[in-house]
Amino acid sequence: MMKSYDAIVIGGGHNGLVCAAYLAKAGRRVLVLERRYVLGGAAVTEELYPGFKYSVCSYVVSLLRPHIIRDLELARHGLEILPLECSFSPHIDGPGLVRWPDPEQTRREIAAYSQRDADIYPLFGRAMMQIARWVKPIIDMVPPDPTSFRLGQVRDLFHLGRRIRDLDDQTLARLVKMMTMSAADFLDEWFESDALKAPMSVSGIIGTYLGVRSPGTAYVLLHHYMGEIDGAFRAWGLSRGGTGQISLAIASAARSLGVEIRTEAPVAKILIDDKTASGVVLEDGTEYRAKAVVSAVDPHRTFLGLVGFEHLDDDFVAQVRRFRMRGSSGKVNLALDRLPDFTCRPGDGLHVRGDIAVAPSMEYLERAYDEAKYGMYSRRPYLNVVIPSLTDPSVAPPGKHVMSIFVQYAPYHLADGAEMWTDKREQFGDTVVETLAEYCPGLKEAILHRQVLTPWDLEQEMGLTEGNIFHGELGLEQLFFLRPVPGWARYRTPIRRLWMCGSGTHPGGGVMGAPGALAAQTLLEERAL
Amino acid sequence: MPLPTPLHPRTSALCVTYLWKEWAGYHAVRAYSTSPEREYNAVRQGAGLIDVTPLYKYDVTGEDAAAFLSRVMVRDVAELKIGRVAYLCWCDDDGKVIDDGTCARLAPNHYRVTAAAPAYHWLSHNAARFRVTIEDTSAKLAALALQGPMSRHILRHVCDADLDAVKFFGLVETRFDGVHGVLTRTGYTGDLGYELWVQSEQALALWDSLMMHGRDYGLEPFGLDTLDICRIEAGFILHGVDYHGAHQALTEAQKSTPLELGLGWTVTLERGPFIGSRALAAERERGQKWDLVGLDIDWQATEELYDQYGLPPALSMAAWRTPIPVYRKGRQVGRASSGTWSPLLKKNLALATVQADCSAVGTVLDIEMTVEWERRTVPATVVKTPFFDPARKKS
Structure with a gap:
């Protein structure tokens, strides 16, 4: 007798699990199918070297929605988030720059480069807060379809419109600028110091195949300040036990609500009859039926892989193809025998306990992008380093450390083909270590184990098409009611009973959980199951 | 003029913030860092060390x-x-x-x-x-509280006792790096944790030993500000704050x-x-007239209330202890006596004394909230305490 469910969620990443948990909370029978042996998708912890727990891909919790933590009682299920409070940007010559939790201390740091910038910095923060306060509710809202005349959606549009009307002219102007300008240009309007602008600008390019001087990158700066609004909330941080612990906590909550979870259960196809999904078939031939199938994998894999062209209009297929994935980053994880000193600021103080950005100047960052434009990885890439073992001793043996290095740019499409990444993987890893060792000379000697993930690996191992960490770039043209495809932003698809709940849907990537929660809310509201 | 505790040479060297308060006639550190979360996280993720010598x-x-x-x-x-x-x-x-x-x-x-x-x-x-x-x-014995998930790992380096045999609320006489003392599995954080009791003259040696061995386990000294957040998450009441001792109360109504x-x-x-x-x-x-309950203050409503003033919600990162009225259907039914934002639970919590007929878990009350000098209210639900109760506390 084949088991039947109200909903089957494809993909046991954090969004799939959040969606499943909310559906189960509403009393539905839910099955989650995960291809890998471990849950979490890209929010995963793996012990690849004995005693060292790597947050293999995603390494910071960005904007995990506080209401999800409360609704699913994630703290009770083992979720603990440590805020990242410091931002350290080391330099080869000179002291580098640290932005501290203490505003006066930060002011003194910036003043070493520019007295003017030091005074403006808090004003910039205030301006960003004002804009972010306006943008933030959008994150937790199902995008209205601007062409729809359905009452609820018209009401949502009206509310949005009214919020815009309430903005003062200055804030509105800034918002429009942020939506159109490059991160570099936008920051130039405020600051003069390169040492400050460079580490600030990188939040505009993370996970995007664009440079700091590319238009449209300013908007993503805002995301950083939304974390600030989450206030006391401190949405940015590290998860105790590694990022995978977030997924495990959500999975534990989901199980306690009755969700069934199967790992090593790769879905081969979504079963579709007459443009209606009825279930899934696994690679081993097992079939599961459900009233709704919810895909947490990215739009490319969902439609071009699991659904298949034969069930879709050409126009829709073309739009999905146009949805830009373009992975641009890689990851290097290190197990360290000891903590190497940064030449410009030795020691294991607070400065190395936050995030460490190798972004010494705007020119450095733009040069890194130049190489990527022509299908090469950056010879001197932008690096975002965290050493979680300093604040969370549970991820490494006593006195030893794990170091997570996010690397940009590593374009998926190498000039000689994406599959060439398998040949260049270790070479790429060497480049990353050498780059960091320029700031941190003892690094090489301290390495016990190294894991290098190229965009090719992210695609092959983690199932992220083209290695895009956000299931599709976070450009304005791919956000809100345009994500992933205009007209299909409300978690629905052209296939009846097939829904989406991954980062490829609104509000997008990062360990927010919002797509999963909003998808579940939509399914329940639309009485899909 | 408060006195220094036997640990003052160490705590004062580390307390670069100069944030102190008086505790039972002694100088006690409020916070070692202007970023209080660092200490909080140490207690909840690694381990924290606090001088609790002023206890009577x-x-x-x-x-x-x-x-x-x-x-x-x-x-x-x-x-x-x-x-x-x-x-x-x-x-x-x-x-x-x-x-x-x-x-x-x-x-x-x-x-x-x-x-x-x-x-x-x-x-x-x-x-x-x-x-x-x-x-x-009180003066003869120094006391240190070592609290947090890594506390047992640190103690393994420091003391001879069979720690697996020391159960929750257990006690053992032991030696800490050669220093004779008493170890109890107690604390005021609601987490896995221990308190160490030694002769005052030995206190510095014990501190040094713990700090040295704790280094690899994320040990941080912490102050009373962090302790206050942790104890509210644990649902522990505080004498003089959440209730008045019968010997301090000025009226019958102040007694409990x-x-x-x-x-x-x-x-x-x-x-x-x-x-x-x-x-x-x-x-x-x-039956009693009053009940001390936990309140979970509605966050959605708080955000909406602040939004009416064009503001993001602004909460202090520190715990508060000024009594605040609590209402039911517009009538005052009690007071919240202390509260805190819980960084871990992402909840705004309070301990409150309310009339016994309003104390059932799930009862929705209203708590006063002042925004821009205007007194408003937001809903607060009666919930079970401890708010935070990790399995490791008793494991």
């Missing part, structure tokens, strides 16, 4: 020690096994709580009582008929009974008479 401590010895303390305390500590600690309170004849604290049994005729307020007079006043000696060991404070479980009525037992038995019959 009394050693009660003699052949009547068990009988005497059972007479004074609401809990039958004669039943307490050697090597165990009990949390309890003590009352006056009217059954009003004087103070709460712990009582440890070190030997058949040796107990140690900790208190938030001076208790020598009350203990000796009631000891006339008993063959006991009461010694105020154990039942009203949620400490009914510490009262053993089914035994011979003890101080306050008649009043407590009567109260158990008729």
